[in-house]
Amino acid sequence: MHQVIASPQGEKFVIARPGARKGMQIPRAMHQELAGAVDDRREVPGWLADAARQAWGIDLAGQRANGNVLVRPLTPLNYSRATWEINKGCNFNCEHCYLAERKFEGLPREEKERLLLMLRDAGVLWLQFTGGEPTIDRDFAHSYRYAYGLGMLIEILTNGSRLHRPDVIELLSSMRPHKVAVSLYGATAESFDSLTRKPGAYKLLMKGIKDAKESGIPLELVLIITKHNAHEIAAMREIAEEYAQAYTEYSNISPTYDGSAEPLAAQAPGLLDKSTVFQGCPAGHTFFHVDPHGFATMCKIGRENPISLMAEGLGGLLRLPDIADAQMLRSGGCSGCQLSASCRVCRPLAKAYQEAKAPLNTYCQHGNGDDAA
Ligand code: SF4
Ligand code: SF4
Structure with a gap:
């Protein structure tokens, strides 16, 4: 399996290593040189072997480029990111959830593979698996391995409920994701289980993030602040500092993407963050979202005029x-x-x-x- 990926990324060219934060930018000529080295089964160029040793402590000197370097070509669409709702089903029932419905349904396995090939051919380097809860989809592990093998850097946005399972830890240890972003819904069983409406959820989550940390899986915690846990912010930050490489906080609860007000009841009074100003967004231009049935939209919220990738193929994205x-x-x-x-x-x-x-x-x-x- 590849050690590093060389890929276009918008207007630039980059080299990245799955599971590592550090990457490097290279000129187009070096990207072409790597493509030639792979095609001709030559050795990894000296400059890459040196840089890889320095950045990631791996030794590629004297090794063949093919097999070790996966070179992603320039693509006409040149998207760099996508989010994929593999399945909207979820094993939690959070009061604040922005999904209108969490139906447990998605594409059959072969169609998932066809979709992932299209995402690759659209240029997607960064792929986020999301849901619902992505890890409960029966094809999650298969799709993860498949996307990894296609040379994508993977983020999993998860409620963390399956991280305690040895098969999940083994998967993420052997094929490292770029990051696993885990939502944290409280610092005690009382608050966590009442927001997620899932008894026992907190206990399993804490075991999961502990196991993930011990396995060196790159964790980011996403602190969701609601009326159920606002009094626990300090303790939530402590959990994040102990287990995660980084964390973010969200205290603004949104309606569902199709405009239902129900999640707003979870808003913590007095914690509405009004400090950020919308700065513009390249949704639909450099990234896009795909739902469980393979419909592409600009993002998770803007879902008007969905494009069926399964029916139209990649050409449909030209309208996005x-x-x-x-x-x-x-x-x-x-x-x-x-x-x-x-x-x-x-x-x-x-x-x-x-x-x-x-x-x-x-x-x-x-x-x-x-x-x-
Ligand atoms: S874990 Fe996420 S998808 Fe599941 S109910 Fe909660 S907010 Fe919704
Ligand atoms: S919700 Fe708004 S800011 Fe977020 S990705 Fe969509 S368009 Fe951009």
Whole structure:
């Protein structure tokens, strides 16, 4: 199996090693040199052997490029990232979940493989497996291995409920993901199990992240702050500092992507973060989302005019940039807004809030009490 991947990444060329944070940028000429070395079954060039030793402590000197270096070609579509909802089913029932429905369904295994080949041919280097809970899909391990073998750097966005299982730890130890991002829903069984509505969930999660850390699996914790656990923020940060390489915090609860208000009940009062301003987003241009049936959309929230990759093939993606741009237009309740330059949310998210009839102060500058319009 390959040790490193050489790939286009947008306008650049990079070399990355699965499971390692550090990567390197190379000029196009070196990418071409590596492709030639693989085709001609030559040795790994000296400059790469030196750089790999320095960056990752691996010895590629004197080894053949083919087998050790996986060279991803330039692709006409040149996407670099995708998220894939392998299955929307989930073994938790979180109060704040942004999914409208969590039906347990997805593509048959061979179709999953066909989809992953298309993602590769679209140029996707960074692939996030998400759900629902991705690890409970019966083809998760197979799809993970398949995507890994195609030369993708994989992130798994998970509730962590299966991380305690030896087969999962073995999979992620032998084929290292770029990262495993685990949602943390509390620092005690009381808060965690009440938000996830799953008795015993906290205990298994803690065993899972401990096992993952001991196996050297790169963990990132995503702290989801809600009314159930707001009093435990300090303890949640301590857990993150103990087990994860990095962590992020989310305290703004969104409606479901199709505009249902139910998750908003989990919002912790007083913890709405209003500090960030929406800076633009390349959804649909450099990355896209795929649902369990192989429909591509600009992202997880902006799901208008889905493109069936299974029916149309990769050519369908040519329509995605225009579909994305149309969803970014300030329409509906945002038409002509005078405060849009300081808006906190993108247009697809604002639309979900508007459809959910969420209070203005949860997402809109006009709800700040400093309404200039
Ligand atoms: S674990 Fe994630 S997908 Fe599952 S119910 Fe909770 S928020 Fe939704
Ligand atoms: S929800 Fe908004 S910010 Fe997030 S990816 Fe979609 S368009 Fe971009």
